[in-house]
Amino acid sequence: MKPFEYAKATAHADATAQAANNATFIAGGTNLLDLMKLEVMAPGKLVDINRLDLSEISQTDDGGLRIGALVTNSDCAADKRIRDDYPVLSRAILAGASGQLRNKATTGGNLCQRTRCYYFYDTAMPCNKREPGSGCQAMEGFNRIHAILGASDACIATYPGDMAVAMTALHAQVEIEDKSGDIRHVPVREFHLLPGDHPEKDNILEPGDLITAVILPPPVEGKQIYQKVRDRASYAFALCSVAAIVKMDGDTIASVALAFGGLAHKPWCDEAVEELLVGQQPSAELFGKAADLLLAEAQGYGSNDFKVPLTRRVLISVLKKATQTGAAS
């Protein structure tokens, strides 16, 4: 690990001022310290934000929830309000990492976790995300875990998380405080970026920006499902995951929100697929059409070709389960 200066932030303004001046925030640190040990990341200064007052889950005025950025994954998944009203979020968090990591990992930090692309982690290899302009070895190399949607000629890495996939389906907002103390809200759907020509930029955060919370809208009716497919039964990243919130009106799909993990540089969502399903009666033909539309532009790179039929099957299976009427959620 390269040497770094360490400071504890005492207030939001102190934290954002230091971050605007080239420091990196550390909260749970489970991904950052791993990357620092490998010297994939080598910040000159760390600002420890763990003592800031961002560890509460509170009710919002409109009946939603505000999850403080420092609420741990464990506390978020176990919170009674989240278990009862946003089970897709509890399920997604519990599908990720291990008990030890969830005890450390925070809501804000989890949004900022970096890809697990093997070439990003190996400093002997070129990687446009780690070292812009150096090239990408994944495209013609080992790419089992890589993107099939939204990739670019510069990068085919995936966003690895589960939590943000559920938050995407829930239409959550990220609350961000900037270095001037101004607060803005960004939909989770717009927080992560596609790689384009700048894969080094994972998300929309600017220097000095501090994630202070994630805001969940008021609870929505319907069945909530998080389905994850991975290489082993526990403690592995998603090859493909689907978060679904589906409300039925009799035999008809009244509303649907879908988000996908393991497929792209960000939690993937496709509003055209949701629109195709709304107002229709569930059928194998309808679900097949939804999968066709979702995967129309999908592209494999060799080792990850299997993700295209896999995603198709997982989506159809989740839609079947979500549209069964009468069963408990």
Added chain:
Amino acid sequence: MESTELVVNGKAHKLEADSRVTLLDALRNHLGLTGTKKGCDHGQCGACTVIVEGRRVNSCLTLACMHDGDEITTIEGIGQPYNLSALQSAFVAHDGFQCGYCTPGQICSATAMIEEARAGWPSFVSDDLDGPAELSDEEISERMSGNLCRCAAYPNIVNAIRQAAGEQS
């Protein structure tokens, strides 16, 4: 250099160390508490698991200087050779290890995991998120997936944890 006070197994220790020193290295190399083991050093194996402020964590993935004033329990604080905890006795009774390298991490992890289940925390395999969280073999395996055993003593580890959790409930 960072000045940090760590309260380990009830005893306060002053630490003067480089900011890069992980909690794991502070415990082993600075405080001489070598019960906590270094396996992968990347949070993948769980050998370094300790309990910080009541929560099990990977001590390799956190900096000592981030824990000023925190209460830390290591394997040395859970039991001693002639005063074993219920879980440690169960590991002996069920032969829950072969080489023993992962055992301190397994025991620290399971000690805290039993408390998590008692508090009603659900897991990925829980049918009902609202519990109660009964520790079936499937639940134990899922909740302990952050602790690897290279000797694959898993069936006996699960048996030991099930017995200890049952005795304590």
